Amino acid sequence: xxxxxxxxxLAVMEEIFGRGLFWLMVVLAGIVSVAYIYVLIRDRNISWxxxxxxxxxxxxxxxxxxxxxMGVTDSSASDLGGPVDLIxxxxxxxxxxxxxxxxxxxxxxxxxxxxx
Amino acid sequence: MSKSKQHEFSRRDFxxxxxxxAAAATVITPAKAAAAKTNAKxxxxxxxxxxxxxxxxxxxxxxxxxxxxxxxxxxxxxxxxLSLVAAGLKPASYVTSKTTDWLPDGxxxxxxxxxxxxxxxxxxxxxxxxxxxxxxxxxxxxxxLDHDGIEGFSTDLIGKHGxxxxxxxxxxxxxxxxxxxxxxxxxxxxxxxxxxxEMKCAGAPIKHAFLIDDITRRAGNRGKANIxxxxxxxxxxxxxxxxxxxxxxxxxxxxxxxxxxxxKSVDPGTKRAVFQTPDGxxxxxxxxxxxxxxxxxxxxxxxxxxxxSDKWVDQGWVECDKYTxxxxxxxxxxALGDVAGVPKGKTAASVKWQVxxxxxxxxxxxxxxxxxxxxxxxxxxxxxxxxxxxxxxxFDYKNNLTPSFPGIIAPLEELWISWLMKEVxxxxxxxxxxxxxx
Numbered sequence: 001x002x003x004x005x006x007x008x009x010l011a012v013m014e015e016i017f018g019r020g021l022f023w024l025m026v027v028l029a030g031i032v033s034v035a036y037i038y039v040l041i042r043d044r045n046i047s048w049x050x051x052x053x054x055x056x057x058x059x060x061x062x063x064x065x066x067x068x069x070m071g072v073t074d075s076s077a078s079d080l081g082g083p084v085d086l087i088x089x090x091x092x093x094x095x096x097x098x099x100x101x102x103x104x105x106x107x108x109x110x111x112x113x114x115x116x
Numbered sequence: 117m118s119k120s121k122q123h124e125f126s127r128r129d130f131x132x133x134x135x136x137x138a139a140a141a142t143v144i145t146p147a148k149a150a151a152a153k154t155n156a157k158x159x160x161x162x163x164x165x166x167x168x169x170x171x172x173x174x175x176x177x178x179x180x181x182x183x184x185x186x187x188x189x190x191x192x193x194x195x196x197x198l199s200l201v202a203a204g205l206k207p208a209s210y211v212t213s214k215t216t217d218w219l220p221d222g223x224x225x226x227x228x229x230x231x232x233x234x235x236x237x238x239x240x241x242x243x244x245x246x247x248x249x250x251x252x253x254x255x256x257x258x259x260x261l262d263h264d265g266i267e268g269f270s271t272d273l274i275g276k277h278g279x280x281x282x283x284x285x286x287x288x289x290x291x292x293x294x295x296x297x298x299x300x301x302x303x304x305x306x307x308x309x310x311x312x313x314e315m316k317c318a319g320a321p322i323k324h325a326f327l328i329d330d331i332t333r334r335a336g337n338r339g340k341a342n343i344x345x346x347x348x349x350x351x352x353x354x355x356x357x358x359x360x361x362x363x364x365x366x367x368x369x370x371x372x373x374x375x376x377x378x379x380k381s382v383d384p385g386t387k388r389a390v391f392q393t394p395d396g397x398x399x400x401x402x403x404x405x406x407x408x409x410x411x412x413x414x415x416x417x418x419x420x421x422x423x424x425s426d427k428w429v430d431q432g433w434v435e436c437d438k439y440t441x442x443x444x445x446x447x448x449x450x451a452l453g454d455v456a457g458v459p460k461g462k463t464a465a466s467v468k469w470q471v472x473x474x475x476x477x478x479x480x481x482x483x484x485x486x487x488x489x490x491x492x493x494x495x496x497x498x499x500x501x502x503x504x505x506x507x508x509x510x511f512d513y514k515n516n517l518t519p520s521f522p523g524i525i526a527p528l529e530e531l532w533i534s535w536l537m538k539e540v541x542x543x544x545x546x547x548x549x550x551x552x553x554x
Contacts, residue, residue, distance in 0.1 A: 011553035015544030079504030
Protein backbone atom coordinates (compact mmCIF):
# COMPACT_ATOMS: atom_id res chain seq x y z
CA UNK A 1 0.00 0.00 0.00
CA UNK A 2 1.41 3.34 -1.03
CA UNK A 3 0.66 6.72 0.57
CA UNK A 4 -1.73 5.43 3.23
CA UNK A 5 -2.44 8.96 4.47
CA UNK A 6 -5.48 10.41 6.19
CA UNK A 7 -6.45 12.01 2.86
CA UNK A 8 -6.20 8.65 1.05
CA UNK A 9 -8.39 6.97 3.66
CA LEU A 10 -10.98 9.75 3.34
CA ALA A 11 -10.93 9.44 -0.47
CA VAL A 12 -11.40 5.66 -0.25
CA MET A 13 -14.24 5.97 2.28
CA GLU A 14 -15.96 8.51 0.01
CA GLU A 15 -15.73 6.00 -2.83
CA ILE A 16 -17.06 3.11 -0.70
CA PHE A 17 -20.23 4.88 0.39
CA GLY A 18 -20.49 7.75 -2.10
CA ARG A 19 -19.43 11.22 -1.04
CA GLY A 20 -22.91 12.33 0.13
CA LEU A 21 -23.71 9.22 2.17
CA PHE A 22 -20.25 9.05 3.71
CA TRP A 23 -20.31 12.60 5.00
CA LEU A 24 -23.94 12.20 6.09
CA MET A 25 -22.87 9.19 8.16
CA VAL A 26 -19.89 11.10 9.58
CA VAL A 27 -22.18 13.99 10.53
CA LEU A 28 -24.76 11.63 12.09
CA ALA A 29 -22.06 9.76 14.03
CA GLY A 30 -20.68 13.13 15.13
CA ILE A 31 -24.10 14.36 16.22
CA VAL A 32 -24.81 11.18 18.23
CA SER A 33 -21.34 11.27 19.84
CA VAL A 34 -21.64 14.95 20.70
CA ALA A 35 -25.21 14.44 21.98
CA TYR A 36 -23.97 11.56 24.16
CA ILE A 37 -21.25 13.71 25.67
CA TYR A 38 -23.76 16.54 26.02
CA VAL A 39 -26.24 14.47 28.05
CA LEU A 40 -23.47 13.08 30.24
CA ILE A 41 -22.22 16.58 31.04
CA ARG A 42 -25.74 18.00 31.35
CA ASP A 43 -26.93 15.29 33.73
CA ARG A 44 -23.66 15.07 35.67
CA ASN A 45 -24.68 11.53 36.39
CA ILE A 46 -25.13 8.16 34.74
CA SER A 47 -28.70 6.95 34.76
CA TRP A 48 -28.27 3.28 35.58
CA UNK A 49 -31.78 2.50 34.40
CA UNK A 50 -31.03 3.97 30.96
CA UNK A 51 -27.63 2.32 30.98
CA UNK A 52 -29.31 -1.02 31.61
CA UNK A 53 -31.39 -0.65 28.47
CA UNK A 54 -28.29 0.43 26.58
CA UNK A 55 -26.57 -2.76 27.75
CA UNK A 56 -29.56 -4.86 26.76
CA UNK A 57 -29.30 -3.43 23.24
CA UNK A 58 -25.60 -4.31 22.88
CA UNK A 59 -25.95 -7.92 21.68
CA UNK A 60 -28.41 -6.75 19.04
CA UNK A 61 -25.93 -4.12 17.84
CA UNK A 62 -23.13 -6.70 17.74
CA UNK A 63 -25.20 -9.22 15.80
CA UNK A 64 -26.53 -6.59 13.39
CA UNK A 65 -23.02 -5.29 12.64
CA UNK A 66 -21.60 -8.77 12.01
CA UNK A 67 -24.65 -9.78 9.95
CA UNK A 68 -24.30 -6.62 7.84
CA UNK A 69 -20.56 -7.09 7.17
CA MET A 70 -20.96 -10.80 6.37
CA GLY A 71 -23.97 -10.08 4.16
CA VAL A 72 -22.38 -7.40 2.00
CA THR A 73 -19.17 -9.38 1.56
CA ASP A 74 -20.63 -12.84 0.70
CA SER A 75 -18.79 -14.37 3.64
CA SER A 76 -19.54 -16.33 6.79
CA ALA A 77 -17.95 -16.99 10.19
CA SER A 78 -16.35 -20.16 8.81
CA ASP A 79 -14.16 -17.95 6.59
CA LEU A 80 -12.18 -16.65 9.57
CA GLY A 81 -8.68 -17.93 8.85
CA GLY A 82 -6.26 -16.39 11.33
CA PRO A 83 -5.82 -14.24 14.45
CA VAL A 84 -6.25 -10.98 12.54
CA ASP A 85 -9.60 -12.23 11.23
CA LEU A 86 -10.76 -12.90 14.78
CA ILE A 87 -9.64 -9.42 15.81
CA UNK A 88 -11.54 -7.84 12.90
CA UNK A 89 -14.62 -9.98 13.62
CA UNK A 90 -14.64 -9.02 17.32
CA UNK A 91 -13.96 -5.37 16.44
CA UNK A 92 -16.98 -5.29 14.13
CA UNK A 93 -19.16 -6.82 16.87
CA UNK A 94 -17.82 -4.44 19.54
CA UNK A 95 -18.31 -1.44 17.27
CA UNK A 96 -21.91 -2.46 16.63
CA UNK A 97 -22.55 -3.11 20.31
CA UNK A 98 -21.01 0.13 21.56
CA UNK A 99 -22.54 2.18 18.74
CA UNK A 100 -26.05 0.95 19.47
CA UNK A 101 -25.58 1.31 23.23
CA UNK A 102 -24.49 4.92 22.85
CA UNK A 103 -27.42 5.60 20.54
CA UNK A 104 -29.96 3.98 22.89
CA UNK A 105 -28.60 5.78 25.97
CA UNK A 106 -28.53 9.14 24.17
CA UNK A 107 -32.05 8.84 22.78
CA UNK A 108 -33.42 7.91 26.22
CA UNK A 109 -31.61 10.81 27.85
CA UNK A 110 -32.77 13.31 25.26
CA UNK A 111 -36.40 12.11 25.38
CA UNK A 112 -36.66 11.88 29.14
CA UNK A 113 -34.17 14.11 30.92
CA UNK A 114 -33.79 13.60 34.67
CA UNK A 115 -36.20 15.54 36.83
CA UNK A 116 -34.52 18.41 38.66
CA MET B 117 -25.04 33.66 40.11
CA SER B 118 -26.05 30.71 42.21
CA LYS B 119 -23.68 27.81 42.81
CA SER B 120 -25.77 25.43 40.75
CA LYS B 121 -25.81 27.91 37.87
CA GLN B 122 -21.99 28.09 37.91
CA HIS B 123 -21.77 24.35 37.30
CA GLU B 124 -24.41 24.28 34.62
CA PHE B 125 -23.03 23.52 31.21
CA SER B 126 -24.77 26.09 29.04
CA ARG B 127 -25.90 25.39 25.50
CA ARG B 128 -23.73 28.27 24.29
CA ASP B 129 -20.63 26.74 25.95
CA PHE B 130 -21.43 23.45 24.38
CA UNK B 131 -21.72 24.91 20.88
CA UNK B 132 -18.53 26.90 21.37
CA UNK B 133 -16.50 23.83 22.36
CA UNK B 134 -18.00 21.85 19.50
CA UNK B 135 -17.10 24.57 16.99
CA UNK B 136 -13.56 24.72 18.37
CA UNK B 137 -13.21 20.96 17.92
CA ALA B 138 -14.47 21.15 14.35
CA ALA B 139 -12.05 23.98 13.54
CA ALA B 140 -9.16 21.96 14.98
CA ALA B 141 -10.12 19.00 12.79
CA THR B 142 -9.93 21.04 9.59
CA VAL B 143 -6.24 21.87 10.08
CA ILE B 144 -5.38 18.17 9.57
CA THR B 145 -5.63 18.61 5.79
CA PRO B 146 -2.06 19.09 4.50
CA ALA B 147 -1.12 22.09 2.36
CA LYS B 148 -0.94 21.32 -1.37
CA ALA B 149 2.31 21.91 -3.28
CA ALA B 150 2.18 24.80 -5.75
CA ALA B 151 1.51 23.74 -9.36
CA ALA B 152 4.43 24.23 -11.79
CA LYS B 153 3.72 26.76 -14.55
CA THR B 154 4.19 25.47 -18.08
CA ASN B 155 2.65 25.59 -21.53
CA ALA B 156 3.82 22.08 -22.41
CA LYS B 157 1.69 19.90 -24.66
CA UNK B 158 1.14 16.53 -23.03
CA UNK B 159 -0.57 13.73 -24.92
CA UNK B 160 -1.79 10.58 -23.14
CA UNK B 161 -2.71 7.58 -25.27
CA UNK B 162 -5.31 5.59 -23.34
CA UNK B 163 -7.93 6.55 -20.74
CA UNK B 164 -7.69 3.33 -18.74
CA UNK B 165 -6.45 3.10 -15.18
CA UNK B 166 -3.03 4.58 -15.93
CA UNK B 167 -3.96 7.31 -18.42
CA UNK B 168 -6.91 8.60 -16.39
CA UNK B 169 -5.03 8.65 -13.11
CA UNK B 170 -2.04 10.38 -14.74
CA UNK B 171 -4.33 13.02 -16.30
CA UNK B 172 -5.81 13.84 -12.89
CA UNK B 173 -2.42 14.11 -11.24
CA UNK B 174 -0.95 16.21 -14.06
CA UNK B 175 -3.87 18.66 -13.85
CA UNK B 176 -3.17 19.04 -10.13
CA UNK B 177 0.58 19.42 -10.47
CA UNK B 178 0.86 21.59 -13.58
CA UNK B 179 -0.55 25.03 -14.28
CA UNK B 180 -1.13 25.84 -17.96
CA UNK B 181 -0.23 22.49 -19.56
CA UNK B 182 -2.31 21.44 -22.57
CA UNK B 183 -3.29 17.89 -21.73
CA UNK B 184 -4.95 15.70 -24.36
CA UNK B 185 -6.07 12.14 -23.78
CA UNK B 186 -6.90 9.84 -26.69
CA UNK B 187 -9.25 6.88 -26.25
CA UNK B 188 -12.20 5.72 -28.37
CA UNK B 189 -13.86 3.67 -25.60
CA UNK B 190 -16.88 5.31 -23.99
CA UNK B 191 -16.79 2.73 -21.18
CA UNK B 192 -14.18 2.57 -18.47
CA UNK B 193 -13.58 -0.95 -17.14
CA UNK B 194 -12.69 -1.83 -13.57
CA UNK B 195 -10.83 -4.93 -14.70
CA UNK B 196 -9.97 -6.35 -11.25
CA UNK B 197 -13.71 -7.01 -10.88
CA LEU B 198 -13.94 -9.36 -13.86
CA SER B 199 -12.95 -12.40 -11.73
CA LEU B 200 -15.93 -11.73 -9.46
CA VAL B 201 -18.30 -11.35 -12.44
CA ALA B 202 -17.04 -14.64 -13.91
CA ALA B 203 -17.85 -16.41 -10.63
CA GLY B 204 -21.39 -15.05 -10.44
CA LEU B 205 -20.55 -12.88 -7.42
CA LYS B 206 -21.10 -9.52 -9.14
CA PRO B 207 -23.14 -8.40 -12.15
CA ALA B 208 -21.41 -7.25 -15.35
CA SER B 209 -22.38 -3.66 -14.50
CA TYR B 210 -20.08 -3.84 -11.45
CA VAL B 211 -17.04 -3.23 -13.65
CA THR B 212 -18.34 -0.53 -16.01
CA SER B 213 -18.49 3.24 -15.79
CA LYS B 214 -18.14 6.08 -18.26
CA THR B 215 -14.68 7.17 -19.37
CA THR B 216 -15.77 10.79 -18.97
CA ASP B 217 -16.82 10.22 -15.32
CA TRP B 218 -13.19 10.20 -14.24
CA LEU B 219 -11.55 12.86 -16.39
CA PRO B 220 -10.85 16.23 -14.81
CA ASP B 221 -11.83 19.60 -16.26
CA GLY B 222 -9.11 21.07 -18.40
CA UNK B 223 -8.27 17.81 -20.17
CA UNK B 224 -9.18 17.47 -23.83
CA UNK B 225 -10.58 13.99 -24.61
CA UNK B 226 -10.32 12.85 -28.21
CA UNK B 227 -12.65 9.85 -28.52
CA UNK B 228 -10.70 8.22 -31.33
CA UNK B 229 -8.16 5.49 -31.71
CA UNK B 230 -4.51 6.51 -31.85
CA UNK B 231 -3.23 5.15 -35.15
CA UNK B 232 0.43 6.16 -35.29
CA UNK B 233 3.15 7.67 -33.16
CA UNK B 234 6.07 9.49 -34.77
CA UNK B 235 8.60 9.83 -31.96
CA UNK B 236 11.05 11.78 -34.15
CA UNK B 237 8.51 14.41 -35.25
CA UNK B 238 6.75 14.22 -31.85
CA UNK B 239 3.32 13.64 -33.34
CA UNK B 240 0.42 11.30 -32.73
CA UNK B 241 -2.12 10.62 -35.52
CA UNK B 242 -5.66 9.58 -34.80
CA UNK B 243 -8.14 7.41 -36.70
CA UNK B 244 -9.90 10.40 -38.23
CA UNK B 245 -6.66 12.01 -39.27
CA UNK B 246 -6.01 14.46 -36.47
CA UNK B 247 -2.33 15.27 -35.94
CA UNK B 248 -1.38 16.02 -32.35
CA UNK B 249 1.99 17.56 -31.50
CA UNK B 250 3.39 16.77 -28.11
CA UNK B 251 6.24 17.81 -25.84
CA UNK B 252 5.63 14.83 -23.56
CA UNK B 253 3.88 11.57 -24.41
CA UNK B 254 2.46 8.96 -22.06
CA UNK B 255 1.83 5.66 -23.82
CA UNK B 256 -0.90 3.89 -21.84
CA UNK B 257 -3.19 2.14 -24.34
CA UNK B 258 -3.33 -1.15 -22.42
CA UNK B 259 -2.83 -4.39 -24.29
CA UNK B 260 -4.71 -6.42 -26.86
CA LEU B 261 -6.06 -9.92 -26.36
CA ASP B 262 -4.96 -12.00 -29.33
CA HIS B 263 -8.01 -14.25 -29.55
CA ASP B 264 -6.92 -15.44 -32.99
CA GLY B 265 -3.76 -16.79 -31.34
CA ILE B 266 -5.81 -19.82 -30.20
CA GLU B 267 -6.89 -21.84 -33.24
CA GLY B 268 -10.62 -22.53 -33.35
CA PHE B 269 -11.39 -19.94 -30.67
CA SER B 270 -13.43 -16.76 -31.04
CA THR B 271 -15.26 -14.58 -28.56
CA ASP B 272 -18.60 -15.78 -30.04
CA LEU B 273 -17.92 -19.12 -28.37
CA ILE B 274 -17.69 -17.69 -24.85
CA GLY B 275 -20.55 -19.01 -22.74
CA LYS B 276 -21.29 -21.87 -25.15
CA HIS B 277 -19.78 -25.33 -25.62
CA GLY B 278 -18.34 -25.17 -22.08
CA UNK B 279 -16.00 -22.31 -22.95
CA UNK B 280 -15.27 -19.33 -20.72
CA UNK B 281 -12.89 -16.39 -21.06
CA UNK B 282 -13.23 -13.73 -18.39
CA UNK B 283 -10.60 -11.32 -19.77
CA UNK B 284 -12.64 -10.44 -22.87
CA UNK B 285 -14.80 -7.87 -21.05
CA UNK B 286 -17.81 -7.59 -18.74
CA UNK B 287 -20.31 -9.17 -21.14
CA UNK B 288 -17.98 -12.10 -21.75
CA UNK B 289 -17.14 -12.44 -18.05
CA UNK B 290 -20.88 -12.84 -17.38
CA UNK B 291 -21.10 -15.42 -20.19
CA UNK B 292 -18.07 -17.17 -18.69
CA UNK B 293 -20.11 -17.59 -15.50
CA UNK B 294 -22.95 -19.10 -17.57
CA UNK B 295 -20.58 -21.79 -18.85
CA UNK B 296 -18.77 -22.22 -15.52
CA UNK B 297 -21.98 -22.47 -13.49
CA UNK B 298 -23.14 -25.40 -15.66
CA UNK B 299 -19.84 -27.10 -14.85
CA UNK B 300 -20.40 -26.53 -11.12
CA UNK B 301 -23.69 -28.42 -11.47
CA UNK B 302 -22.77 -31.22 -13.82
CA UNK B 303 -19.08 -31.69 -13.03
CA UNK B 304 -16.78 -33.37 -15.57
CA UNK B 305 -13.37 -32.17 -16.80
CA UNK B 306 -12.56 -28.54 -16.03
CA UNK B 307 -9.38 -27.09 -17.53
CA UNK B 308 -8.09 -23.63 -16.63
CA UNK B 309 -5.41 -22.17 -18.90
CA UNK B 310 -3.07 -19.20 -19.20
CA UNK B 311 -1.01 -18.00 -22.17
CA UNK B 312 2.75 -18.23 -22.58
CA UNK B 313 3.04 -14.49 -23.21
CA GLU B 314 3.25 -11.79 -20.54
CA MET B 315 -0.25 -11.22 -19.25
CA LYS B 316 -2.24 -8.87 -17.09
CA CYS B 317 -2.87 -10.14 -13.56
CA ALA B 318 -1.30 -13.57 -13.75
CA GLY B 319 -3.25 -14.46 -10.60
CA ALA B 320 -6.65 -14.19 -12.30
CA PRO B 321 -6.66 -17.63 -14.00
CA ILE B 322 -5.66 -19.21 -10.69
CA LYS B 323 -8.38 -17.30 -8.82
CA HIS B 324 -10.94 -18.49 -11.35
CA ALA B 325 -9.84 -22.11 -10.77
CA PHE B 326 -10.09 -21.70 -6.98
CA LEU B 327 -13.51 -20.02 -7.17
CA ILE B 328 -15.04 -22.59 -9.49
CA ASP B 329 -13.59 -25.36 -7.31
CA ASP B 330 -15.22 -23.75 -4.24
CA ILE B 331 -18.60 -23.18 -5.90
CA THR B 332 -18.64 -26.77 -7.21
CA ARG B 333 -17.81 -27.99 -3.70
CA ARG B 334 -20.59 -25.88 -2.13
CA ALA B 335 -23.04 -27.28 -4.67
CA GLY B 336 -22.07 -30.79 -3.51
CA ASN B 337 -20.73 -31.71 -6.95
CA ARG B 338 -16.96 -31.63 -6.41
CA GLY B 339 -16.87 -35.43 -6.43
CA LYS B 340 -18.09 -35.38 -10.04
CA ALA B 341 -15.56 -32.76 -11.14
CA ASN B 342 -11.92 -33.11 -12.12
CA ILE B 343 -10.15 -29.74 -12.15
CA UNK B 344 -6.82 -29.11 -13.87
CA UNK B 345 -4.79 -25.91 -14.00
CA UNK B 346 -2.60 -25.78 -17.10
CA UNK B 347 0.49 -23.71 -16.29
CA UNK B 348 2.51 -22.37 -19.23
CA UNK B 349 5.84 -23.13 -17.54
CA UNK B 350 7.29 -25.42 -14.89
CA UNK B 351 5.90 -23.16 -12.19
CA UNK B 352 2.40 -22.10 -11.12
CA UNK B 353 3.35 -18.46 -10.49
CA UNK B 354 6.24 -16.13 -11.32
CA UNK B 355 7.23 -15.57 -7.68
CA UNK B 356 8.76 -18.83 -6.36
CA UNK B 357 7.54 -18.58 -2.76
CA UNK B 358 3.99 -17.87 -3.97
CA UNK B 359 4.16 -20.67 -6.56
CA UNK B 360 5.03 -23.11 -3.78
CA UNK B 361 2.12 -21.94 -1.64
CA UNK B 362 -0.29 -22.31 -4.55
CA UNK B 363 1.05 -25.80 -5.22
CA UNK B 364 0.23 -26.72 -1.63
CA UNK B 365 -3.26 -25.22 -1.88
CA UNK B 366 -3.89 -27.06 -5.16
CA UNK B 367 -2.92 -30.29 -3.38
CA UNK B 368 -5.30 -29.44 -0.56
CA UNK B 369 -8.19 -28.72 -2.93
CA UNK B 370 -7.54 -31.61 -5.26
CA UNK B 371 -6.73 -29.34 -8.21
CA UNK B 372 -4.33 -31.01 -10.65
CA UNK B 373 -1.43 -29.03 -12.06
CA UNK B 374 -0.39 -29.67 -15.67
CA UNK B 375 2.96 -27.91 -16.13
CA UNK B 376 4.31 -26.56 -19.43
CA UNK B 377 0.90 -26.87 -21.09
CA UNK B 378 0.08 -23.98 -23.44
CA UNK B 379 -3.32 -23.99 -25.13
CA LYS B 380 -2.82 -24.14 -28.89
CA SER B 381 -6.26 -24.90 -30.30
CA VAL B 382 -9.78 -25.76 -29.33
CA ASP B 383 -12.50 -27.74 -31.06
CA PRO B 384 -15.81 -26.61 -29.54
CA GLY B 385 -17.80 -29.27 -31.41
CA THR B 386 -16.00 -32.21 -29.83
CA LYS B 387 -15.01 -30.27 -26.69
CA ARG B 388 -11.38 -31.11 -27.18
CA ALA B 389 -8.40 -28.84 -26.49
CA VAL B 390 -4.87 -29.24 -27.84
CA PHE B 391 -1.88 -28.17 -25.75
CA GLN B 392 1.70 -27.54 -26.76
CA THR B 393 3.89 -29.40 -24.26
CA PRO B 394 7.59 -30.32 -24.08
CA ASP B 395 6.53 -33.79 -25.27
CA GLY B 396 4.69 -32.45 -28.28
CA UNK B 397 1.00 -31.79 -28.79
CA UNK B 398 -1.41 -33.28 -26.27
CA UNK B 399 -5.17 -33.53 -26.62
CA UNK B 400 -7.49 -33.21 -23.66
CA UNK B 401 -11.26 -33.51 -23.48
CA UNK B 402 -13.05 -30.90 -21.43
CA UNK B 403 -16.49 -30.04 -20.12
CA UNK B 404 -15.38 -26.56 -19.10
CA UNK B 405 -12.38 -24.77 -20.61
CA UNK B 406 -11.24 -21.37 -19.39
CA UNK B 407 -9.29 -19.68 -22.17
CA UNK B 408 -6.94 -16.76 -21.70
CA UNK B 409 -5.49 -15.76 -25.07
CA UNK B 410 -1.93 -14.52 -25.76
CA UNK B 411 -1.51 -10.82 -24.98
CA UNK B 412 0.43 -8.22 -26.93
CA UNK B 413 1.01 -4.49 -27.21
CA UNK B 414 -1.47 -2.70 -29.50
CA UNK B 415 -0.48 -2.20 -33.17
CA UNK B 416 -0.01 1.55 -32.65
CA UNK B 417 2.89 0.74 -30.32
CA UNK B 418 4.36 -2.19 -32.24
CA UNK B 419 4.36 -0.24 -35.52
CA UNK B 420 5.79 2.99 -34.09
CA UNK B 421 9.29 1.73 -33.34
CA UNK B 422 8.82 2.10 -29.57
CA UNK B 423 8.99 -1.61 -28.71
CA UNK B 424 11.95 -3.60 -27.47
CA SER B 425 13.87 -5.11 -30.38
CA ASP B 426 15.57 -7.86 -28.37
CA LYS B 427 12.95 -8.78 -25.76
CA TRP B 428 9.36 -9.92 -26.06
CA VAL B 429 9.72 -9.51 -29.83
CA ASP B 430 6.45 -11.34 -30.50
CA GLN B 431 4.64 -9.13 -27.98
CA GLY B 432 5.99 -5.64 -28.59
CA TRP B 433 6.02 -4.07 -25.12
CA VAL B 434 7.46 -0.54 -24.92
CA GLU B 435 11.23 -0.32 -24.41
CA CYS B 436 11.58 1.60 -21.16
CA ASP B 437 13.66 1.88 -18.02
CA LYS B 438 12.16 -0.46 -15.47
CA TYR B 439 12.55 2.04 -12.61
CA THR B 440 11.53 5.34 -14.30
CA UNK B 441 9.34 3.89 -17.10
CA UNK B 442 10.94 6.48 -19.40
CA UNK B 443 11.59 5.31 -22.95
CA UNK B 444 15.22 4.30 -23.40
CA UNK B 445 15.59 6.08 -26.76
CA UNK B 446 13.13 9.00 -26.45
CA UNK B 447 13.39 10.90 -23.18
CA UNK B 448 10.03 12.64 -23.63
CA UNK B 449 8.06 9.37 -23.83
CA UNK B 450 6.90 7.22 -20.91
CA ALA B 451 5.18 3.84 -20.86
CA LEU B 452 2.47 3.28 -18.27
CA GLY B 453 0.47 0.21 -17.31
CA ASP B 454 0.11 -3.04 -19.27
CA VAL B 455 2.04 -1.80 -22.30
CA ALA B 456 5.28 -1.12 -20.39
CA GLY B 457 8.11 -3.49 -21.23
CA VAL B 458 9.08 -4.26 -17.65
CA PRO B 459 9.34 -7.67 -15.97
CA LYS B 460 6.37 -7.14 -13.64
CA GLY B 461 3.48 -4.80 -13.27
CA LYS B 462 0.50 -5.63 -15.47
CA THR B 463 -1.97 -5.03 -12.65
CA ALA B 464 -4.03 -2.08 -11.42
CA ALA B 465 -2.04 -2.14 -8.17
CA SER B 466 1.16 -1.64 -10.17
CA VAL B 467 -0.45 1.22 -12.07
CA LYS B 468 -1.16 2.89 -8.74
CA TRP B 469 2.59 2.89 -8.07
CA GLN B 470 3.62 3.67 -11.65
CA VAL B 471 1.49 6.79 -12.12
CA UNK B 472 3.31 8.95 -9.54
CA UNK B 473 6.62 7.85 -11.12
CA UNK B 474 5.60 8.86 -14.66
CA UNK B 475 4.03 12.13 -13.51
CA UNK B 476 7.12 12.93 -11.46
CA UNK B 477 9.30 12.23 -14.51
CA UNK B 478 7.38 14.79 -16.58
CA UNK B 479 7.16 17.41 -13.82
CA UNK B 480 10.88 16.95 -13.07
CA UNK B 481 11.76 17.71 -16.71
CA UNK B 482 9.51 20.78 -16.69
CA UNK B 483 11.02 22.03 -13.43
CA UNK B 484 14.57 21.10 -14.49
CA UNK B 485 15.23 18.87 -11.52
CA UNK B 486 16.11 15.23 -10.89
CA UNK B 487 13.34 12.64 -10.81
CA UNK B 488 12.48 11.62 -7.25
CA UNK B 489 10.03 8.73 -7.69
CA UNK B 490 11.03 5.25 -8.88
CA UNK B 491 9.00 2.11 -9.59
CA UNK B 492 10.32 -0.97 -7.78
CA UNK B 493 8.12 -3.46 -9.63
CA UNK B 494 5.43 -3.45 -6.96
CA UNK B 495 2.61 -5.78 -7.89
CA UNK B 496 -0.28 -6.87 -5.77
CA UNK B 497 -2.65 -9.78 -6.19
CA UNK B 498 -5.47 -10.49 -3.77
CA UNK B 499 -5.35 -14.21 -4.54
CA UNK B 500 -8.87 -15.45 -3.87
CA UNK B 501 -8.70 -19.08 -2.72
CA UNK B 502 -12.42 -19.51 -2.01
CA UNK B 503 -15.46 -17.31 -1.54
CA UNK B 504 -14.70 -15.54 1.73
CA UNK B 505 -10.92 -15.96 1.80
CA UNK B 506 -7.91 -14.58 -0.06
CA UNK B 507 -4.17 -14.14 0.28
CA UNK B 508 -2.94 -10.55 -0.01
CA UNK B 509 0.16 -11.22 -2.09
CA UNK B 510 2.44 -8.26 -2.84
CA PHE B 511 5.88 -8.48 -4.41
CA ASP B 512 8.50 -6.54 -6.37
CA TYR B 513 11.02 -6.99 -9.20
CA LYS B 514 13.26 -9.10 -6.97
CA ASN B 515 10.42 -11.52 -6.15
CA ASN B 516 10.56 -10.29 -2.58
CA LEU B 517 7.28 -10.27 -0.74
CA THR B 518 6.44 -6.68 0.18
CA PRO B 519 3.51 -6.90 2.61
CA SER B 520 1.73 -3.62 3.28
CA PHE B 521 0.79 -4.74 6.78
CA PRO B 522 3.76 -6.84 7.98
CA GLY B 523 3.04 -8.79 11.12
CA ILE B 524 -0.68 -8.11 10.80
CA ILE B 525 -1.84 -9.49 7.45
CA ALA B 526 0.30 -12.49 6.56
CA PRO B 527 0.76 -12.59 2.77
CA LEU B 528 0.71 -16.36 2.38
CA GLU B 529 -2.23 -17.12 4.65
CA GLU B 530 -5.79 -17.52 3.45
CA LEU B 531 -7.57 -14.79 5.39
CA TRP B 532 -11.02 -13.30 5.63
CA ILE B 533 -9.57 -9.79 6.03
CA SER B 534 -7.84 -10.12 2.64
CA TRP B 535 -11.19 -11.11 1.11
CA LEU B 536 -12.83 -8.11 2.79
CA MET B 537 -10.21 -5.85 1.26
CA LYS B 538 -10.87 -7.29 -2.21
CA GLU B 539 -14.66 -7.05 -1.77
CA VAL B 540 -14.97 -3.73 0.01
CA UNK B 541 -11.85 -1.61 -0.34
CA UNK B 542 -10.26 -2.48 -3.67
CA UNK B 543 -12.71 -0.84 -6.05
CA UNK B 544 -13.01 2.34 -3.96
CA UNK B 545 -9.20 2.51 -3.78
CA UNK B 546 -9.06 2.05 -7.56
CA UNK B 547 -11.63 4.82 -8.05
CA UNK B 548 -9.70 7.11 -5.73
CA UNK B 549 -6.58 6.30 -7.78
CA UNK B 550 -8.39 7.25 -10.99
CA UNK B 551 -9.14 10.65 -9.45
CA UNK B 552 -5.45 11.00 -8.56
CA UNK B 553 -6.21 10.81 -4.83
CA UNK B 554 -4.68 7.44 -3.96
